[in-house]
Amino acid sequence: MPHLLDNATVLITGGTGAWGKELTRQVLSKFNPKEVRIYSRGEHAQVEMRREFPDPRLKFIIGDVRDRNILTLAMKGVDYVFHLAALKHVPVCEDNSWEAVLTNIYGTQNVIEAAIQNQVKKVVDVSTDKAVEPYNFYGVTKACAEKLVINANQNYISKTIFMCIRGGNVIGTTGSVVPLFAHQIRKHNKITLTDPTMTRFLMSTKEAISLVFTAFEQALGGEVFVMKMPAANMETVADAMLKLKGNRRTKVGRIKVRPGEKMHEVLVSHNEAKMTYDLNNGYFVILPHYAGAELGRAYQKFPKLKQTEFSSQNTRQLDLAELVKALKKEQWLVDA
Numbered sequence: 580m581p582h583l584l585d586n587a588t589v590l591i592t593g594g595t596g597a598w599g600k601e602l603t604r605q606v607l608s609k610f611n612p613k614e615v616r617i618y619s620r621g622e623h624a625q626v627e628m629r630r631e632f633p634d635p636r637l638k639f640i641i642g643d644v645r646d647r648n649i650l651t652l653a654m655k656g657v658d659y660v661f662h663l664a665a666l667k668h669v670p671v672c673e674d675n676s677w678e679a680v681l682t683n684i685y686g687t688q689n690v691i692e693a694a695i696q697n698q699v700k701k702v703v704d705v706s707t708d709k710a711v712e713p714y715n716f717y718g719v720t721k722a723c724a725e726k727l728v729i730n731a732n733q734n735y736i737s738k739t740i741f742m743c744i745r746g747g748n749v750i751g752t753t754g755s756v757v758p759l760f761a762h763q764i765r766k767h768n769k770i771t772l773t774d775p776t777m778t779r780f781l782m783s784t785k786e787a788i789s790l791v792f793t794a795f796e797q798a799l800g801g802e803v804f805v806m807k808m809p810a811a812n813m814e815t816v817a818d819a820m821l822k823l824k825g826n827r828r829t830k831v832g833r834i835k836v837r838p839g840e841k842m843h844e845v846l847v848s849h850n851e852a853k854m855t856y857d858l859n860n861g862y863f864v865i866l867p868h869y870a871g872a873e874l875g876r877a878y879q880k881f882p883k884l885k886q887t888e889f890s891s892q893n894t895r896q897l898d899l900a901e902l903v904k905a906l907k908k909e910q911w912l913v914d915a
């Protein structure tokens with residue numbers, strides 16, 4: 580049976596980023612799309628990506644999600660949109676709050692409007708655990724973006740289906756703790772640890788993209804998809820990196836918790852837990868407040884989430900051996 584993406588035209592905002600490249604790789608290798616449009620600002624990143632992916636089905640468009648006119652033109656004839664473009668570094672969003680609003684909130688509303696105008700069939704928004712009970716400005720903007728996307732299903736008269744996925748820490752991506760520790764060991768033979776008991780959800784880039792595909796294939800509109808991912812505390816992450824990259828002289832220093840950093844992250848909040856179903860396949864689905872009969876019927880056969888919230892503290896914790904094994908699968912880290 581053909582897949583939705585076979586013979587489809589796809590647009591990926593932020594396609595040159597870490598998630599974007601892996602998504603592009605999998606869309607091109609697993610399915611047979613007619614065209615995949617990469618929409619981002621940086622010329623250099625697009626040139627590099629074109630070299631890395633010499634595939635005639637790829638088309639590169641320079642554009643900003645803040646620019647609704649260009650975005651609307653870029654979406655002409657597009658069947659599906661994956662919205663990944665964002666400012667995602669916590670300190671950058673703290674220091675440049677209005678820029679974060681413009682890209683993460685205003686940019687997302689532009690994606691919604693351009694998609695409706697072009698009669699796009701489905702839009703997947705990539706969100707984060709930091710959007711749940713947000714403590715930093717990045718999380719605040721991603722929470723607003725999520726709400727805009729989920730509410731778009733009821734706010735506008737259109738056939739476009741809007742959904743979100745929430746990711747945890749993707750192991751190899753910039754801004755994540757693992758590449759930071761790898762860099763610190765390489766440059767200074769030292770790791771700086773905030774709080775050893777702090778926990779983070781961890782997922783590989785491949786798992787992140789599986790989550791995107793699951794939501795894309797299954798969503799009826801209005802759902803937030805979450806993966807049942809494990810977590811690890813910072814001490815275990817530091818020990819794993821010392822084992823893989825350190826030597827007898829590698830030092831471990833302590834620094835203060837950075838502004839906006841939580842001790843533990845949450846993927847399903849206490850309030851959302853009541854509306855969350857366990858799909859029994861490694862994923863949870865959170866329904867919106869406005870879930871009507873159709874959404875209710877679609878998920879009522881699944882059990883509700885058992886916990887009162889799903890956090891990086893109450894999920895399965897990876898031990899050192901498991902984390903080392905997971906990290907060894909990350910090719911960039913092996914090469915680093």
Ligand SMILES: NC(=O)c1ccc[n+]([C@@H]2O[C@H](COP(=O)([O-])OP(=O)(O)OC[C@H]3O[C@@H](n4cnc5c(N)ncnc54)[C@H](OP(=O)(O)O)[C@@H]3O)[C@@H](O)[C@H]2O)c1
Pocket residue numbers: 592593594595596597598599618619620621622624642643644645662663664665666667682686705706707708721745746747748749750752753755
């Ligand atoms: N990495 C993680 O651990 C993680 C976890 C959960 C969720 N997420 C979410 O996943 C998404 C992708 O993250 P990532 O790690 O792949 O980020 P990334 O590597 O920093 O990539 C960001 C992408 O967005 C583009 N971009 C940024 N601002 C833009 C704008 N104004 N207009 C158009 N394109 C813009 C960037 O290209 P240019 O700068 O060239 O425009 C780049 O292609 C983000 O929405 C993030 O919030 C990430």
